[in-house]
Structure formats: C-alpha cells, structure tokens
Amino acid sequence: MSEPVKLLGSFGSPFTHRAEAALRLKGVAYEFIQEDLGNKSELLLRHNPVHKKVPLLLHGDRAVAESLVIVEYVDEAFDGPPLLPSDPLARAAARFWAQFAVDRCSRTLFKALWTPDGEARRGLVAETKENLALMEARLDGRRFFGGDQVGYLDVAASGLAWLPVLEELAGVERSMMGEEEFPALCRWRGEYTSHEAVKACLPSRDQIVAFYAGMKERLVLHARSMQK
Structure with missing residues (x-):
C-alpha cells in the first residue's frame, strides 16, 4: 500500500x-x-x-x-511525466532560471506592485520589465519553457499567472506584462492556466483576492520602508 x-x-x-x-x-x-x-x-x-x-x-x-x-x-x-529534463545541462539551466524567476523577477515585480507612484516605482517597473524580457526570450517560440509540456520552470514561474488580479488589487492602471510588449509570456500564461492538470488546482480570482487583501496594508508599508 x-x-x-x-x-x-x-x-x-x-x-x-x-x-x-x-x-x-x-x-x-x-x-x-x-x-x-x-x-x-x-x-x-x-x-x-x-x-x-x-x-x-x-x-x-x-x-x-x-x-x-x-x-x-x-x-x-513519484512516477509520472518528468518535470525536470534528464540532460544535466538542461536541468541546471531549468534550476538557474527558476531561481531567477523567484529571486529577481517575481520579487521585483511584487515590490513594484505595492510601491506608491514616484521615482522609486518607475525604477522598479523598469527593472521588472527588463527581467520579464529575459523570461520572454527564454520561451524562444516554445509552448512552455521546457518544450511542449509543463515542466519545472513553468511551475516555478507560475506566479506570473496571478499578475492581472494582483494589479487590479494594487490599483495598477497599465499592466507591467502587457501583450504588446510580452506576447510570448502572455500566450504562455494562457497555455499554462488552461492546462488540464494545472487548471484543477488554480485558485479562483476571489481566493487570490482573499489571500492578499488581508496583507495589502502590510505590503504597502513594507514597500515604503524599503525606500528609506
């Protein structure tokens, strides 16, 4: 058993x-x-x-x-479709870009969301877009970051699927990951969120709002403290 x-x-x-x-x-x-x-x-x-x-x-x-x-x-x-590639170099690359997505891309984006308008936020938005451009180039015409199937890097970067709801919650008027600037990432987001296995465990908009709404004030205060 x-x-x-x-x-x-x-x-x-x-x-x-x-x-x-x-x-x-x-x-x-x-x-x-x-x-x-x-x-x-x-x-x-x-x-x-x-x-x-x-x-x-x-x-x-x-x-x-x-x-x-x-x-x-x-x-x-566990048995099942592999999430990491079998080739050692490809595995290392997936881990590298996963850390980039988590440590640089998502964190800078998150700071930009909750930082009040001003010079500091403009700098964070610019840095966020530079990071997103690197992720955009990483897709390189592929359906998912690792090819035709959802893999490790897709799961690591999946926080980008939350972005429209978070921008709405933060009162952002213009998305930092718009379709004109980042068509591959926007297409990827649609592919990822419509995947059968992924879709079954995606939270609803209301669940995302409920998760972040309670910490919105703390996030704004933290973003302001980082500017001092």
Missing part, C-alpha cells in the same frame, strides 16, 4: 500552487489540508519548525518544506 500524501497549504498562495501543480502533473493522489495562517496548526508547526510556513508536503512520515524543494522531491519520488 502506498504511503499517504498530504499537502498543507493555503488557497490563493502561489507557493502552495507550485507544490499542488507538481503533484497533479505527476498524477499523485493527495489530501489537501487548508491552513489558517493566522492560527497555524500543530501539524504544521511540528513538521516545519524552521520557517513555520506553507506549503508543507507530508509523504508518510517524511516532511518536505519550501515550494521549489517540494516540486523537485515530487518529481524524484
């Missing part, structure tokens, strides 16, 4: 989505446990005492934390 798989997460969280998308793409049966982030469960605190965050994967008596670490674990621990 196979060991039970449980995923502790939060609807609307792009980090939770990465882990859940990996499970669905690999065809792994799992139980989703919704965490109350304002009152974290004993199960979460016991198995992730370092960061105390979601997502957290429980596979039998093993616990795996951090979204991209979970994606790699799922890819290696």
Whole structure:
C-alpha cells in the first residue's frame, strides 16, 4: 500500500500552487489540508519548525518544506511525466532560471506592485520589465519553457499567472506584462492556466483576492520602508 500524501497549504498562495501543480502533473493522489495562517496548526508547526510556513508536503512520515524543494522531491519520488529534463545541462539551466524567476523577477515585480507612484516605482517597473524580457526570450517560440509540456520552470514561474488580479488589487492602471510588449509570456500564461492538470488546482480570482487583501496594508508599508 502506498504511503499517504498530504499537502498543507493555503488557497490563493502561489507557493502552495507550485507544490499542488507538481503533484497533479505527476498524477499523485493527495489530501489537501487548508491552513489558517493566522492560527497555524500543530501539524504544521511540528513538521516545519524552521520557517513555520506553507506549503508543507507530508509523504508518510517524511516532511518536505519550501515550494521549489517540494516540486523537485515530487518529481524524484513519484512516477509520472518528468518535470525536470534528464540532460544535466538542461536541468541546471531549468534550476538557474527558476531561481531567477523567484529571486529577481517575481520579487521585483511584487515590490513594484505595492510601491506608491514616484521615482522609486518607475525604477522598479523598469527593472521588472527588463527581467520579464529575459523570461520572454527564454520561451524562444516554445509552448512552455521546457518544450511542449509543463515542466519545472513553468511551475516555478507560475506566479506570473496571478499578475492581472494582483494589479487590479494594487490599483495598477497599465499592466507591467502587457501583450504588446510580452506576447510570448502572455500566450504562455494562457497555455499554462488552461492546462488540464494545472487548471484543477488554480485558485479562483476571489481566493487570490482573499489571500492578499488581508496583507495589502502590510505590503504597502513594507514597500515604503524599503525606500528609506
């Protein structure tokens, strides 16, 4: 009998989505446990005492934390379509660009969303577009970043699928990832969100709004503090 798989997460969280998308793409049966982030469960605190965050994967008596670490674990621990390429160089490239998407692209974009209009925001928007242009070039005419199937880098960059809702929530009038400037990324976003396995675990607009609305004031204050 196979060991039970449980995923502790939060609807609307792009980090939770990465882990859940990996499970669905690999065809792994799992139980989703919704965490109350304002009152974290004993199960979460016991198995992730370092960061105390979601997502957290429980596979039998093993616990795996951090979204991209979970994606790699799922890819290696379960049968199913591979998420990372088999070629060592291609695997290294996928990991490199995944870190770029998370550490530079998404974080700069997030700061730009919540920074008030002014010189600082204009600089962040310009930097965001430079990063997006590199991601656009990475697609290089492919349907997904790794080819014809959703893979590791697509899952890592999936936070870009949230952008229209986040821009609406932040009151952004002109999208930083418009179709005229970034046609390949916009097409990719449509392909990714319409993929059968991915679509089954995409949060609704209302779930995304609910996830971020409660922290909007804190995000704005944090963005302002970074300018001082």
